[in-house]
Amino acid sequence: MGSVDDRLADVGLSVPAPPVPVAVYVPAVRTGSYVYTSGQLPLSSGELLATGKVGDAVTAEVAYDCARQCALNAIAAVQSLVDLDDVVRVVKATVFVASAPDFTGQPGVANGASELLGTAFGDIGQHARSAVGVAVLPLDAPVEVELVVEVR
Amino acid sequence: MGSVDDRLADVGLSVPAPPVPVAVYVPAVRTGSYVYTSGQLPLSSGELLATGKVGDAVTAEVAYDCARQCALNAIAAVQSLVDLDDVVRVVKATVFVASAPDFTGQPGVANGASELLGTAFGDIGQHARSAVGVAVLPLDAPVEVELVVEVR
Amino acid sequence: MGSVDDRLADVGLSVPAPPVPVAVYVPAVRTGSYVYTSGQLPLSSGELLATGKVGDAVTAEVAYDCARQCALNAIAAVQSLVDLDDVVRVVKATVFVASAPDFTGQPGVANGASELLGTAFGDIGQHARSAVGVAVLPLDAPVEVELVVEVR
Numbered sequence: 276m277g278s279v280d281d282r283l284a285d286v287g288l289s290v291p292a293p294p295v296p297v298a299v300y301v302p303a304v305r306t307g308s309y310v311y312t313s314g315q316l317p318l319s320s321g322e323l324l325a326t327g328k329v330g331d332a333v334t335a336e337v338a339y340d341c342a343r344q345c346a347l348n349a350i351a352a353v354q355s356l357v358d359l360d361d362v363v364r365v366v367k368a369t370v371f372v373a374s375a376p377d378f379t380g381q382p383g384v385a386n387g388a389s390e391l392l393g394t395a396f397g398d399i400g401q402h403a404r405s406a407v408g409v410a411v412l413p414l415d416a417p418v419e420v421e422l423v424v425e426v427r
Numbered sequence: 428m429g430s431v432d433d434r435l436a437d438v439g440l441s442v443p444a445p446p447v448p449v450a451v452y453v454p455a456v457r458t459g460s461y462v463y464t465s466g467q468l469p470l471s472s473g474e475l476l477a478t479g480k481v482g483d484a485v486t487a488e489v490a491y492d493c494a495r496q497c498a499l500n501a502i503a504a505v506q507s508l509v510d511l512d513d514v515v516r517v518v519k520a521t522v523f524v525a526s527a528p529d530f531t532g533q534p535g536v537a538n539g540a541s542e543l544l545g546t547a548f549g550d551i552g553q554h555a556r557s558a559v560g561v562a563v564l565p566l567d568a569p570v571e572v573e574l575v576v577e578v579r
Numbered sequence: 580m581g582s583v584d585d586r587l588a589d590v591g592l593s594v595p596a597p598p599v600p601v602a603v604y605v606p607a608v609r610t611g612s613y614v615y616t617s618g619q620l621p622l623s624s625g626e627l628l629a630t631g632k633v634g635d636a637v638t639a640e641v642a643y644d645c646a647r648q649c650a651l652n653a654i655a656a657v658q659s660l661v662d663l664d665d666v667v668r669v670v671k672a673t674v675f676v677a678s679a680p681d682f683t684g685q686p687g688v689a690n691g692a693s694e695l696l697g698t699a700f701g702d703i704g705q706h707a708r709s710a711v712g713v714a715v716l717p718l719d720a721p722v723e724v725e726l727v728v729e730v731r
Contacts, residue, residue, distance in 0.1 A: 299690055299693035299694050299697055299705075300672070300693045300705060300706050300707065300708040301705050301706070301707060302707070303707055304668065304670050304671065304705075304706060304707045306613075306668055306670045306729045307612065307729070308459065309458075311670055311671045311707040311727070312707055313707040313708045313709060314708065314709030314710065314711065328680075364456065364458055366456050366458045366463055367456065367463045368452070369709070371709075371711045373562075373712075374562050374563050375563075376480075376562055376563055377563070378563060379563060379564070379565060379566055379567045380565075381563075381564070381565045382565045386451055389451035389452045390451050392451075393451055401451075401452060401453050401456070402452050402453065402456060403452065403453060403454070403455055403456045403463040403464055403465040403573075404452040404465045404466065405465060405466030405521070405523075405571065405573045406466065406565055407466065407523045407561050407564060407565075407571060408525075408561055408562045408563035408564060408565075409561050409562055409711050409712055409713050409714070410561070410562045410678050410680055410712045410713055410714045411678050411679075411680055411681070411682060411683060411685075411712035412683070412685070412711060412712060413683060413684075413685045413686045413710055413711075413712075414683055415683045419709065419711060421707075421709045423463070425458045425459070460611065461610075516608065516610055518608050518610045518615055519608065519615045520604070525714075526714050526715050527715075528632070528714055528715055529715070530715060531715060531716070531717060531718055531719045532717075533715075533716070533717045534717045538603055541603035541604045542603050544603075545603055553603075553604060553605050553608070554604050554605065554608060555604065555605060555606070555607055555608045555615040555616055555617040555725075556604040556617045556618065557617060557618030557673070557675075557723065557725045558618065558717055559618065559675045559713050559716060559717075559723060560677075560713055560714045560715035560716060560717075561713050561714055562713070562714045575615070577610045577611070
């Protein structure tokens with residue numbers, strides 16, 4: 276069916292190329308009926324959409340876009356192992372937001388990921404979620420997103 | 428049996444009303460024999476028990492109470508999907524503590540959640556746990572707790 | 580076979596004594612075909628290898644060694660429940676790095692854990708991973724590592 280691709284295309288998005296595996300860990304692991312992704316950064320064509328802390332160098336609006344890109348990259352990590360139409364449910368999303376100490380809008384940032392998952396997967400994209408504000412992320416990325424997905 | 432309710436009532440506690448689902452994510456997801464909760468804040472009757480960083484505006488004692496409330500809310504999230512007497516095991520608790528940089532007592536804070544889980548579930552409430560000190564949490568909450576629970 | 584012990588012995592390492600269970604939570608939980616560990620600190624013979632934030636009091640090199648020790652301790656936690664030769668796959672490693680706000684080398688630190696898992700388990704040690712920089716960790720530890728492992 277390609278329904279995930281179709282839904283994303285409807286809003287002008289597409290699943291990016293799968294992340295390049297590195298030696299010591301992999302973009303995603305399938306175990307039984309689940310795929311766990313590695314934490315994904317807001318990389319697009321190999322470049323971070325932004326760097327810095329949200330509430331300081333990065334606005335909540337830019338961070339929302341970063342969270343959306345992280346989620347797209349997480350979907351690409353899932354697709355590196357299974358057909359996206361074999362996803363039964365997005366179970367859990369954890370959204371780490373590199374935050375200035377006084378920035379408390381992590382849920383709004385995390386919505387960038389959550390809404391993208393809804394766009395891509397519809398009802399089965401409804402997930403449990405944790406959004407937390409961390410000190411700093413790899414490469415000074417503003418957002419990192421990991422997923423647990425149930426597959427058939 | 429209602430044993431969880433009974434055990435909590437013995438110490439003057441009860442499971443709160445289930446968290447209100449929002450559009451883009453849900454309080455908990457059941458997948459196979461597991462329930463994953465969203466990260467829960469120390470909300471009671473819609474109000475945070477405290478705001479700020481532990482070791483700064485919030486004492487470890489108040490943060491312990493916050494962790495307990497987070498765990499109660501996580502139990503409510505589980506109960507929104509399954510009967511609590513169908514819980515087979517509390518598998519994992521992750522406790523995020525918004526921490527002043529020199530506050531290293533996250534385990535003591537997290538005990539507020541862990542001890543509540545023991546009170547509610549007895550032996551099957553014994554869980555694996557991670558306690559970490561993060562920069563800041565949604566709504567400036569001092570603590571956020573998420574659970575993975577095995578159910579029948 | 581004892582292959583994990585053999586592989587670690589080849590590089591001069593061994594699985595430490597299992598972590599001491601505390602009352603309110605446990606070092607690891609088995610549920611179905613999975614073992615979830617608690618977050619492990621870089622304790623060796625009861626002492627932290629280092630304390631402080633990476634990028635400040637702790638160098639990336641020392642933090643790499645800490646991450647390796649955390650992973651060894653996580654393997655010990657798994658071994659407290661199952662024979663290590665019954666591990667089918669290391670599914671997920673989450674590496675929390677207590678970080679100075681301008682330290683962005685969490686992946687290099689986390690490699691200390693990832694490479695140890697590769698040494699210990701070979702191909703089935705290849706895991707999904709998240710590396711995040713947090714404000715502070717229990718006991719002022721520089722690194723904390725938790726694992727999800729599939730077992731037979």
